[in-house]
Amino acid sequence: MEADPLAPWLLAVKLGLYASALLAAGLGLHASMNIVERAERTRCLRLAALLGGAALVFAISRLLIANVQLGGSLGSIFDPATLAWTWPTLAPSSVAFAIGAGLLFVAWLFQRGAFAGLASVALASGFALTGHTQALEPPGLAPWAAGLHVLIAAFWIAAPVTLWPGASLSDANVLARTERFSRLALFSIPVLFALGLWLAVLLAGSISALLTSSYGQLLTAKLVVAGAALGLGAYNKQVVTRKLRETPTSGRRALTTTLSFDALLFAGALILVGAATTLTGPPTD
Ligand code: HEM
Numbered sequence: 001m002e003a004d005p006l007a008p009w010l011l012a013v014k015l016g017l018y019a020s021a022l023l024a025a026g027l028g029l030h031a032s033m034n035i036v037e038r039a040e041r042t043r044c045l046r047l048a049a050l051l052g053g054a055a056l057v058f059a060i061s062r063l064l065i066a067n068v069q070l071g072g073s074l075g076s077i078f079d080p081a082t083l084a085w086t087w088p089t090l091a092p093s094s095v096a097f098a099i100g101a102g103l104l105f106v107a108w109l110f111q112r113g114a115f116a117g118l119a120s121v122a123l124a125s126g127f128a129l130t131g132h133t134q135a136l137e138p139p140g141l142a143p144w145a146a147g148l149h150v151l152i153a154a155f156w157i158a159a160p161v162t163l164w165p166g167a168s169l170s171d172a173n174v175l176a177r178t179e180r181f182s183r184l185a186l187f188s189i190p191v192l193f194a195l196g197l198w199l200a201v202l203l204a205g206s207i208s209a210l211l212t213s214s215y216g217q218l219l220t221a222k223l224v225v226a227g228a229a230l231g232l233g234a235y236n237k238q239v240v241t242r243k244l245r246e247t248p249t250s251g252r253r254a255l256t257t258t259l260s261f262d263a264l265l266f267a268g269a270l271i272l273v274g275a276a277t278t279l280t281g282p283p284t285d
Pocket residue numbers: 018022127130131132133146149150153154156157192193195196197199200201203219220222223226227229265266269270273276277
């Protein structure tokens with residue numbers, strides 16, 4: 001089968017959508033769950049609203065690429081006849097991203113954490129309303145499992161931003177944020193792994209297909225990368241948090257290091273799932 005010349009563009013746009021939508025949703029969750037202290041909420045919600053806007057731009061770009069793919073030329077990028085085919089498929093997901101971006105803007109404008117929480121759910125739904133889980137016969141709970149999986153992933157990958165021990169953040173606030181985040185991460189991240197593993201076997205079709213198909217191998221590599229991030233999380237909880245309490249200066253240094261590695265691992269996980277859902281797909285036999 002001839003490689004799709006637009007696939008690299010679609011992958012780039014998807015990675016932009018993942019990074020902006022998940023960081024926006026994650027920061028929205030951190031503000032609505034009071035991981036970020038009230039005094040810093042404005043700055044957190046402003047960044048989340050900006051990222052929500054970026055996610056909407058990437059969602060629109062995804063639709064335009066679908067138009068070119070279906071129309072077969074750049075000339076069909078805004079063609080209403082082509083849009084009549086692409087819009088019905090991408091409409092639910094695109095509308096969810098638009099609602100999420102809009103709610104984040106309102107949350108920032110009116111300083112309402114509850115709107116930020118709702119926005120995060122809408123942004124995560126954008127991934128439940130499209131993609132491979134929707135193609136399952138019947139989809140059943142899989143799309144909502146994917147949505148919850150992405151919501152928890154958003155909560156996790158925003159941690160390097162929220163917990164970063166910047167100069168304006170006091171030792172007490174760095175420690176408080178880290179402890180509040182760890183408390184919620186302790187029960188939510190195992191759910192992300194359980195949902196991810198269930199979806200991986202369901203979509204690949206079997207454990208052997210997970211290990212032998214290129215789609216399955218990309219997801220397995222993602223599991224390994226996410227496992228490494230989980231290990232770092234445990235180190236943060238057991239060692240770095242104690243350092244932050246006892247010797248804040250070296251604790252902040254250690255946290256900067258672990259959060260930098262976390263950010264690299266999260267980028268790796270997003271690139272792997274982007275490649276799995278754009279350059280390959282679940283085995284069809
Ligand atoms: C750092 C941790 C993780 C992040 C940031 C993450 C992120 C994501 C994102 C953004 C999606 C939606 C992809 C889309 O609809 O285009 C997704 C889907 C998925 N993730 Fe994860 N995930 C993580 C961990 C895991 C783990 C540990 C597994 C277990 C194997 C897993 C398995 C899956 C599967 C099977 C899908 C559905 C893929 C498809 O629709 O074809 N994820 N993940």
